[in-house]
Amino acid sequence: MRLAEVLVKPILTEKANAQQDKLRRYAFKVARKANKLEIKKAIEEFYGVTVTDVNTSVVPGKNKTRYTKAGFVKGQKPAYKKALVTVAEGETIDLYGTL
Known part of the structure; x- marks a missing residue:
């Protein structure tokens, strides 16, 4: 990747x-x-810092429902992977891009 x-x-x-x-x-x-080694390498290359630890978790998608004129509309937000x-x-x- x-x-x-x-x-x-x-x-x-x-x-x-x-x-x-x-x-x-x-x-x-x-x-x-992406695995932890790829995430560490990407952060170090893009931001120019030394990474000491990487923790990952997969955040599950949430079910969402809202009421409209046509009745209830049901859907789901997508799942994603989060790295700390x-x-x-x-x-x-x-x-934030401030110097």
Whole structure:
């Protein structure tokens, strides 16, 4: 798998931002077929940091229902793979593009 296909996008939530400040841990949505070694290599190459740990989990899709004029519409959000990447002491990843 090419490194450009491994990372889909960073996850920017309150919980992820709190982990960035306290634990130097960053959350990314990654390709379902990507393994920990590919994720580590992609992060190190794209952001220029040293990765010390990678944890992955597959987030299951959620069932969604909403009421419309035509009645109830049922669907499902897709499942995705999430990677929690811990960087070395003193290093950060600039996800917002500020210098």
